Amino acid sequence: MPSTYRPPEYPYVTPLEITTGEVARTQVAIVGAGPIGLAAAIDLAQYGIDFIIVDDNNTVSVGSRAICYAKRALEILDRLGCGQPVCARGVSWSVGKVFFHDELAYRFDLLPEPGHRRPAFVNLQQYHLEEALVVRLGELGHRVRWRNRAVGIERDDAGVRLDIETPDGRYTLAADYVIAADGARSPLRDMLGLEWKGQVFRDRFLIADVHMKGEFPTERWFWFDPPFHPGQSVLLHRQADDVWRIDFQLGWDADPEEEKKPERVTPRIRAMLGDDRPFELEWVSVYTFQCRRLDRFVHGRVIFAGDAAHQVSPFGARGANSGFQDTDNLCWKLARVLRGQSPASLLDSYDRERVEAADENILNSTRATDFITPKSHVSRVFRDAVLDLSRRYPFARRLVNSGRLSLPTTHRASPLSTLDRDVFSGAMVPGAPAADAPIRLDGRAAWLLNQLGGRFDLLVFAPVAPRWLDEVRRSLGGELSVALVVPQSVGDESTGLLVIEDAEGLVSQRYDGAPGTAYLLRPDQHVAARWRALEVAEIREALARAQGRGGH
Amino acid sequence: MALNTEPNIARPDDFYQALIDAHAGLTDAQSAALNARLILLLANQVGDLDTLRAAIAAARDSVAS
Numbered sequence: 001m002p003s004t005y006r007p008p009e010y011p012y013v014t015p016l017e018i019t020t021g022e023v024a025r026t027q028v029a030i031v032g033a034g035p036i037g038l039a040a041a042i043d044l045a046q047y048g049i050d051f052i053i054v055d056d057n058n059t060v061s062v063g064s065r066a067i068c069y070a071k072r073a074l075e076i077l078d079r080l081g082c083g084q085p086v087c088a089r090g091v092s093w094s095v096g097k098v099f100f101h102d103e104l105a106y107r108f109d110l111l112p113e114p115g116h117r118r119p120a121f122v123n124l125q126q127y128h129l130e131e132a133l134v135v136r137l138g139e140l141g142h143r144v145r146w147r148n149r150a151v152g153i154e155r156d157d158a159g160v161r162l163d164i165e166t167p168d169g170r171y172t173l174a175a176d177y178v179i180a181a182d183g184a185r186s187p188l189r190d191m192l193g194l195e196w197k198g199q200v201f202r203d204r205f206l207i208a209d210v211h212m213k214g215e216f217p218t219e220r221w222f223w224f225d226p227p228f229h230p231g232q233s234v235l236l237h238r239q240a241d242d243v244w245r246i247d248f249q250l251g252w253d254a255d256p257e258e259e260k261k262p263e264r265v266t267p268r269i270r271a272m273l274g275d276d277r278p279f280e281l282e283w284v285s286v287y288t289f290q291c292r293r294l295d296r297f298v299h300g301r302v303i304f305a306g307d308a309a310h311q312v313s314p315f316g317a318r319g320a321n322s323g324f325q326d327t328d329n330l331c332w333k334l335a336r337v338l339r340g341q342s343p344a345s346l347l348d349s350y351d352r353e354r355v356e357a358a359d360e361n362i363l364n365s366t367r368a369t370d371f372i373t374p375k376s377h378v379s380r381v382f383r384d385a386v387l388d389l390s391r392r393y394p395f396a397r398r399l400v401n402s403g404r405l406s407l408p409t410t411h412r413a414s415p416l417s418t419l420d421r422d423v424f425s426g427a428m429v430p431g432a433p434a435a436d437a438p439i440r441l442d443g444r445a446a447w448l449l450n451q452l453g454g455r456f457d458l459l460v461f462a463p464v465a466p467r468w469l470d471e472v473r474r475s476l477g478g479e480l481s482v483a484l485v486v487p488q489s490v491g492d493e494s495t496g497l498l499v500i501e502d503a504e505g506l507v508s509q510r511y512d513g514a515p516g517t518a519y520l521l522r523p524d525q526h527v528a529a530r531w532r533a534l535e536v537a538e539i540r541e542a543l544a545r546a547q548g549r550g551g552h
Numbered sequence: 553m554a555l556n557t558e559p560n561i562a563r564p565d566d567f568y569q570a571l572i573d574a575h576a577g578l579t580d581a582q583s584a585a586l587n588a589r590l591i592l593l594l595a596n597q598v599g600d601l602d603t604l605r606a607a608i609a610a611a612r613d614s615v616a617s
Contacts, residue, residue, distance in 0.1 A: 382591075382592070384585070385588035385592055389592060389593070393593075395596040396592060
């Protein structure tokens, strides 16, 4: 057990329905209170949707789980109201170093561009993250039904009935929708008999969490074939509380039980450290990695998210990070459907967009795994050639793949997007996640992304005719929130709008925001449509499309 | 850019000899390592992915079709 961490024991409360014998009814049942289930619960709470979240355990996850949270996941956590505690607790990094044999092959910086609130990555043990999410859920007046295990499921067109087992007996939980966030081994997936397709990589990795006073910098270090672990790779990451994550590649023939023993692990770490500094093993496990996904994530009224829907190898930190993007994408759609504002077919876009993202993550993760564990003699020859050349030639460094680190998917072909009619440059294409930028709000420093999301936003670059703005707000004010981006020098915009002062000009730069430009942004902060100059009728049409109500 | 399969090397015999000479005295493993490095360097020189894919397909086709 970790010496630096004592997991909380959350109270089990006998469900009311056990006593009354009644059926528990809710709009959304969330199965699984890991990071993804908790994020879904917080998001639904913020949207004012009724839900019940159950978990078969009564604590957070322990052991070597997710540690790297990418910028986009942190931005989502910001929208959920718990980005700050996670970032404050974790350690942020953006520099990675790749070593080949005994020397540095090259270094990379993932976020060379300033002017973003969140760094490229924050490393934090998953249990700290889960605790922060549980706290946030509590602030919103909700709690998890701990030690409530879903053991059966029945569904029809009208809803889903879950059979829930507790220490005091069973009850029925009836919901309009179920979010299955019950992890990579998803019991719900098995209960529904859904196929879990993909590949297992024929390699084993020793994952050790080690407590020590390290003098390593807060960077991601990856070794190919180092002298202290010949023929294999090693990954070193810093976490909070002086805990370090070390992955040792072992090869397919390694004996998992033997390799987990401290007398095997300790010398490996000692060889890596190369000195006598004291360290303690917090947790040791041996993993085989796999890339798999469900064919579809939406199965009628049961919707899969996170590892329950898709699984990747850890190189690239694309597991938990993509799970947060799942619920970010799902919850606003589910809220609209449950409020009767959009047809249930809006949920098909969750399936389409997140399957697209899962495929992107699986592709990247598979390529990294193939580079780290070459499948044939010739791929090993090419791999070593790339590494060798990377020491001298910059071009080869781009071919080295120790994990392409998690970036959010741009949903280029989303049915919710309106194709560009006008000409734009830059990355903010329809389907892209909105870029952050420093701004001023009422004269105080702030961040753009913190002003957006949770509703449809129309970001308009000044100057525009006040009459036009009035018309937008009069006819669409109930559907979206209008924010006006003004340059630094402009003073009085006392029109009752959200006025975003683009103090450093970075909003205009990142959005190619010439005067008169407008962006329609979804509640998950993805771009739905944009124009150089526009008619109210066009916004209305794009909005309807983004909400799954018609469109063309 | 289409794959150029017409003669394009100025002094083909000199090139061919340089290629063979580069392998002189190498074991099969070292030769394979040299070839891999050479392919990577030349691929970077070409740069264009469509051209590289066409070259890979042409080479593969010639070995196993």
